Amino acid sequence: MRVYLSILCFVAAVSYAASEGVLFGPNTWAVLVAGSNGWWNYRHQADVCHAYHSLIEKGVLPEKIITIMYDDIAQNSQNPKKGTIINRPDGPDVYHDVVIDYSGKAVTAKNFLKIIEGDEVGMENIGSGKVLKSNENDTVFINFVDHGGAGVLGFPSTLLKAADLIASLNKMSKSNMFDKLILFIEACESGSIFDGFIDHLPNVFVSTAAAGDESSWGWYCDDKKFGTCFGDLYSINWMERLDKLKTSESLFDNYNAIRTKTTKSHVQLYGDYKLGFLQQFESAEAEDEYLEEYPESQKEHKGVDSRDIPLYFARKELEAAKEPANIILKKERLEKIIESRGFADNLISKILKEYTEGDVVSQQDLETKRSKLNMDMFSCYDDLLTAFGTDCFSIPENTYIMKHLYKLANICVRDESSVKAVAAIQTVCLEEMQAINRLDFHIE
Ligand SMILES: *[C@@H]1O[C@H](CO)[C@@H](O)[C@H](O)[C@H]1NC(C)=O
Secondary structure, three states: OOOOOOOHHHHOOOOOOOOOOOOEOOOEEEEEEEOOOOHHHHHHHHHHHHHHHHHHHOOOOHHHEEEEOOOOOOOOOOOOOOOOOOOOOOOOOOOOOOOOOEOHHHOOHHHHHHHHOOOOOOOOOOOOOOOOOOOOOOEEEEEEEOOEEOOEEEOOOOEEEHHHHHHHHHHHHHOOOOOEEEEEEEOOOHHHHOOOOOOOOOOEEEEEOOOOOOOOEEEEEEOOOOOEEEEEHHHHHHHHHHHHEOOOOEHHHHHHHHHHHOOOOOOEEEEOHHHHHOEOEOOOOOOOOEOOOOOOOHHHOOOEEHHHHHHHHHHHHHHHOOOHHHHHHHHHHHHHHHHHHHHHHHHHHHHHHHHOOOOHHHHHHHHHOOOOOOHHHHHHHHHHHHHHHHHOOOOOOOHHHHHHHHHHHHHHHHOOOOHHHHHHHHHHHHHHHHOOOHHHOOOO
């Protein structure tokens, strides 16, 4: 469901009165997560580093921020500005002074859930061990940036399923871990994580970069020097606006401003709408509304559908190649990407064909119609994701496949039992993966 909040423009003038506070201030705990690794995902960690500074600038205490990011970008061999990360072309270094609590192998879906549930014992001897210690009077802000698919968010080698995230949010609510909980989620199909799943939870408000059926977009893509994108469109929109604001505005006002700038996907709101009147920060004085603008306008910068970023840069590199040997190399690389993507597309079709026993109409129905997810289907969906990961290849390590996951989700919405679909996955994976080196397989 796409939610357009035009009606709320009329009531946005009413101030937030349910309880005191601001989104970003000394009573706020924040968890910032970049769920990816690798140079082509530069933008996710850049967004998180930027958020770290923006939050502190607006009054959040550094000791109440928990940062989860792989940390393979600043020192990456492909980084032309070693030791730094930027979030816009020629922008300032956002990597400096960021305290990273969990990096490398500690960046997992399970650890993330333990951290937000305040499970100190569970995080002993992992990273900094820091977990949420918020109480009933605090605001908790969670910002997650990465790839996503129907009902799932990606971590470097694990998946976070919507059902598990919602269970954790329920736990947090039951153990009085917040007065208000606000989540900003940047990922493809991020709306599918929350649509219909948090309506029962008071004081939880979610903003997602994209509706349940669309990609989110990488922005500030640089094919000259860096060969990657510096930011994601929705993330840079909310942060750049926040940075510029001198006088606070409510979450609804912010939504209203950034939804029109997020031109490639539909920013969604879910949950308890009364939190939309919450002010973002404590204004120092009522002066000019804005600090000075950044020098460049984002209109000059092209974005790329985040699912197509590796393809985009492989094409650009081939265009730029001059030496015959290099041209051959770049051509091979581009062909390999196209080929592995085609293989994955085919694999899913074959699984659906096996599952539907050649019933073309049912197969087409599964491939083209997106069902709305529900909590009851996750046990089946879990089984299918596990079977696919075991018998075909890792989903979080080959994020391209996430665009097809809604087809597996469709199966579980229509059929409670996973038995037949798991058997289809096993049969097809066994056959298809035989021909290629499974351990060597990688889709960019
Ligand atoms: C929350 O605030 C209320 C009212 O000021 C206070 O009575 C209560 O002790 C606070 N709770 C915690 C855990 O600090």
